[in-house]
Structures are given as structure tokens and as C-alpha cells.
Amino acid sequence: MEVMVILVPLALMLGLLGLAAFLWSLKSGQYEDLDGAAWRAISDDDQTPRPPAKEPA
Secondary structure (H helix, E strand, O other): HHHHHHHHHHHHEEEEEEEEHHHHHHHHHOOOOHHHHHHHHHHHOOOOOOOOOOOOO
């Protein structure tokens, strides 16, 4: 039963730490553009030149 004296405050501190991290991520704009990163990953707007194709010998 003595372990509960340690575990309950530890659980509360971890919960508050998680809440603080969530609130920090909200303030820093992590959730403002949820679809933009996904569309940028699949868009075909690459301007990098491709290496020349090898000619068959």
C-alpha cells in the first residue's frame, strides 16, 4: 500500500506533463495544416533533375 503514495503522484505528474505537451503543440501550430503535409508528399511537383537514363550497350 505504501507504493500507492509514490505511484499516484507519479501518475498525476505524467498526466500533467502530457497535457502540457499537448497544449504546447496546439500553441505552436502543429495541428493547423493536417492535410498539407500529406498532399505535399504525394504531389508531383519535384523540380529536381532526374539522372540521365543509361543507354543499352
